[in-house]
Amino acid sequence: MDVLFPRTLEELQKLRAETPGGLVMEGGTDLLVKIRKTGQKPTAIFCIERIAELQRLDVLDDEIVIGAAVTLQQLLECDTIKTELTALFEALSVLASPPVRHSATLVGNVCTASPAGDTLPPLYVFAAEVEISNTSGRRRQSIAEFITGPGKTTLQPDEIVTAVRVPRPVDGTHSVYYKVGKRKAMAIAVASMAARFEFGEAGAIKTIKMAWGSVGPTVVGAIGVEAYLAGGSLSVDCLREAGRLASAAVCPIDDVRASADYRRQVTGNLLLRLARDKRD
Amino acid sequence: MTLNFILNGKNLSVETSPDRRVVDLLREDLGLSGTKECCGSGECGACTILVDGESRLSCLMLAAQLEGRTLLTIEGLASNGELHVVQQAFVEHGAVQCGFCTPGMVLATLDLLRRIPDPTREEVRRELSGNLCRCTGYQKIVDAVMAAARTLHGGMS
Numbered sequence: 001m002d003v004l005f006p007r008t009l010e011e012l013q014k015l016r017a018e019t020p021g022g023l024v025m026e027g028g029t030d031l032l033v034k035i036r037k038t039g040q041k042p043t044a045i046f047c048i049e050r051i052a053e054l055q056r057l058d059v060l061d062d063e064i065v066i067g068a069a070v071t072l073q074q075l076l077e078c079d080t081i082k083t084e085l086t087a088l089f090e091a092l093s094v095l096a097s098p099p100v101r102h103s104a105t106l107v108g109n110v111c112t113a114s115p116a117g118d119t120l121p122p123l124y125v126f127a128a129e130v131e132i133s134n135t136s137g138r139r140r141q142s143i144a145e146f147i148t149g150p151g152k153t154t155l156q157p158d159e160i161v162t163a164v165r166v167p168r169p170v171d172g173t174h175s176v177y178y179k180v181g182k183r184k185a186m187a188i189a190v191a192s193m194a195a196r197f198e199f200g201e202a203g204a205i206k207t208i209k210m211a212w213g214s215v216g217p218t219v220v221g222a223i224g225v226e227a228y229l230a231g232g233s234l235s236v237d238c239l240r241e242a243g244r245l246a247s248a249a250v251c252p253i254d255d256v257r258a259s260a261d262y263r264r265q266v267t268g269n270l271l272l273r274l275a276r277d278k279r280d
Numbered sequence: 281m282t283l284n285f286i287l288n289g290k291n292l293s294v295e296t297s298p299d300r301r302v303v304d305l306l307r308e309d310l311g312l313s314g315t316k317e318c319c320g321s322g323e324c325g326a327c328t329i330l331v332d333g334e335s336r337l338s339c340l341m342l343a344a345q346l347e348g349r350t351l352l353t354i355e356g357l358a359s360n361g362e363l364h365v366v367q368q369a370f371v372e373h374g375a376v377q378c379g380f381c382t383p384g385m386v387l388a389t390l391d392l393l394r395r396i397p398d399p400t401r402e403e404v405r406r407e408l409s410g411n412l413c414r415c416t417g418y419q420k421i422v423d424a425v426m427a428a429a430r431t432l433h434g435g436m437s
Binding site: 032094184185 | 298299301320321322323325328333334335336337340341342343344345347388390393406407410411425
């Protein structure tokens with residue numbers, strides 16, 4: 001298996017055309033584990049870590065552009081992400097471990113498309129888009145449309161995700177990420193939740209967006225829960241009822257980490273943490 | 281392929297297959313068996329090395345990725361027969377029992393103290409959370425890291 005290091009996107013596309021059966025590697029923390037486990041080596045690996053264009057981490061006026069070669073650790077050290085995309089920052093803080101975060105990338109986490117991918121619920125609530133490129137051009141797609149099932153995306157064989165673009169939230173936006181796993185590090189979530197809020201007069205919820213991980217084939221949104229909470233408050237009573245709606249809206253499975261019933265219960269209970277963390 | 285990188289302060293040029301895992305290159309080809317392999321899948325941290333100063337897992341890196349990089353393994357830490365401050369602290373605080381996790385734990389500690397020179401105990405636990413130890417119960421490892429931080433940082437906290 002050859003390991004190639006293109007320096008530009010054009011060079012990458014050329015190498016891919018010349019080497020059918022090759023795979024693109026971002027940080028390699030999922031791909032190399034999979035290759036070793038299955039014993040199925042691709043014809044070549046195209047490492048994107050030295051492509052300058054994919055190393056961009058740009059805070060623009062209206063959005064944050066995160067290139068495919070940007071590591072999770074770099075994102076953790078970005079002040080704008082910490083202050084404006086707090087839910088994403090919190091998800092990155094509990095994703096794997098420091099040495100993994102020095103290799104792994106956000107685009108890699110998106111393309112792996114695990115139902116338990118920690119960065120996915122935050123990217124959903126912030127309405128992130130993926131930027132996709134092939135030899136004939138570029139397209140953009142919302143994260144919700146890009147991920148179609150466990151490990152499945154709309155990415156075509158000749159395409160590469162070049163960046164994730166996250167719109168900058170309006171001032172006064174609050175966001176959180178909660179994760180329940182078997183341990184604090186290296187845990188695959190049993191259930192997780194991201195929420196983004198704006199508060200209006202007298203602390204009433206003005207806008208709200210929520211997403212749950214590990215409780216469905218992809219990230220689960222629940223418009224009913226958002227509609228119930230909009231205009232209301234983060235009181236324990238409201239959140240308890242919203243939690244019941246959320247438990248009913250998700251579609252978890254039994255697996256080695258937890259039962260479906262437990263996941264439903266945790267989904268509802270996670271909402272109660274909002275009352276605990278409520279800001280005055 | 282011919283690979284050029286700096287290993288423990290020395291320029292190195294080695295012939296290797298580009299898809300060789302870094303842990304195999306170090307242990308089997310270069311005879312540096314201080315770097316341990318345990319899970320082989322990024323869960324345990326035993327194979328932690330420093331690449332350009334950052335902690336990375338050598339079981340999840342391919343040899344070709346090392347081209348032009350600077351590596352530090354546990355073998356490169358002591359100088360002139362003197363243990364590094366972190367190693368010395370591990371010895372003094374009984375942070376080593378079977379020793380299998382120790383090389384990775386020590387290198388992860390160097391990475392942690394580079395980013396957070398004066399950590400709290402909670403920060404030490406969080407930052408070393410990717411390195412498993414099945415002997416010590418971590419208490420003595422945290423003691424050692426706090427002591428090393430005091431020595432290196434020169435602080436009083």
